[in-house]
Amino acid sequence: MSDEVQPGFVRVRLDLSYDGTEFHGWAKQVGGRRTVQAEIEDALRTVTRSRDTTYELTVAGRTDAGVHARGQVAHVDLPQPLWEEHREKLLRRLAGRLPHDVRVWKAEEAPGGFNARFSAIWRRYAYRVTDHPGGVDPLLRGHVLWHDWPLDVDAMNTAAERLLGEHDFAAYCRRREGATTIRTLQELRWERGADGILMATVRADAFCHNMVRALVGAMLFVGDGHRSPDWPAKVLAAGVRDSAVHVVRPHGLTLEEVGYPADELLAARNLEARNKRSLPVAGSAAGGSLAGGRGGCC
Structure with a gap:
């Protein structure tokens, strides 16, 4: 194309x-x-x-x-x-x-071969949460979610490590006709800042609908002790939406950065991202473009 x-x-x-x-x-x-x-x-x-x-x-x-x-x-x-x-x-x-x-x-x-959507090699999002018993700073209320249980960052990072790599994320995505749910999750980690706000950094080649917010919802359940650190990976392996996975509210989510290759690789990436792909495992989902039909979110 x-x-x-x-x-x-x-x-x-x-x-x-x-x-x-x-x-x-x-x-x-x-x-x-x-x-x-x-x-x-x-x-x-x-x-x-x-x-x-x-x-x-x-x-x-x-x-x-x-x-x-x-x-x-x-x-x-x-x-x-x-x-x-x-x-x-x-x-x-x-x-x-x-x-x-x-x-x-x-x-x-733009340099030759550039396409904002198809030339991208990764998108990086941040999701911000506070577990302060008093709630969210009023000046940050439009950008930070309040979770009213104490959160264990180490437990959430243990859960996150088991989700990295290329997988079918059907269990964490809202399906769209003709779009694949296969993604490569390149980075997923939690940090608590000096202000007490927890930030999830989530980076992947592309995201399917509701993916980041569903992943965050699953890990919050781990962080507050309602689920074990291996539960999000079990949900992923099952390959179907789990009613226990809560899609958190959108206001805590921010698209922070989009990554592109060197100028001489833009055209090749543009073409590659339009190709169909499937996992090299029997029975895995296939179909749709590498960019998931939307190149987005979350």
């Missing part, structure tokens, strides 16, 4: 962040619900004086309603004359047009 930029157009990489509290997710929706994609595309149309023309964004990870992003990446293909006219003042003009809960920090011509 080709991803050639049309003649006369320039592919522009956008680095952005947003507070997801008031958004119904990333992707545009029928009915006019407020989304990040719609806000940026509307602002881009206004500041470039494109009137009725909308230049659509492709994003690295389509975050769900209420999920935040600090290091989101998108791309947009713009006509060369339009880009040349507006490139020097684009960031400042977008800052004046966008609402205060979304910001574009960088807009630059």
Whole structure:
């Protein structure tokens, strides 16, 4: 499948962040619900004086309603004359047009072969939780989950280690027609900061729907002693949704960073990520793209 930029157009990489509290997710929706994609595309149309023309964004990870992003990446293909006219003042003009809960920090011509979604080799999320008996700091209430049981970080990290690697994460994903649930979980660990807030770092090649929030929910059950450290791995091996796995609320989740290979490897990765894949184990799930149909979340 080709991803050639049309003649006369320039592919522009956008680095952005947003507070997801008031958004119904990333992707545009029928009915006019407020989304990040719609806000940026509307602002881009206004500041470039494109009137009725909308230049659509492709994003690295389509975050769900209420999920935040600090290091989101998108791309947009713009006509060369339009880009040349507006490139020097684009960031400042977008800052004046966008609402205060979304910001574009960088807009630059992308290297050849770049695709914000398919060229990515990993996405890194953070989920923040506090187990303080008094609850969440009011100034952090939109970004930190309160868990009203004391949490054992060592137990959660023991559970996390057993989930690393390439697996079928069907037990931790909401299935989507035609999309695989096979992922490579590259990093999963918990740390408690000096402020007492626990942060899970979760990095994978891609994520399927609800995956991070379901994994966090399972490990919180381990951390508060309701389940043993080997329970999340047993759920994974079973390959089906377990009613005991609670999908935690979205506001504690933030997309922190998206990783890409060296410029000369972008095109190859772009093609590779579109391939079908399955586990080399009889009976495992197959079908869908490497990026899981969404490249996102969580």
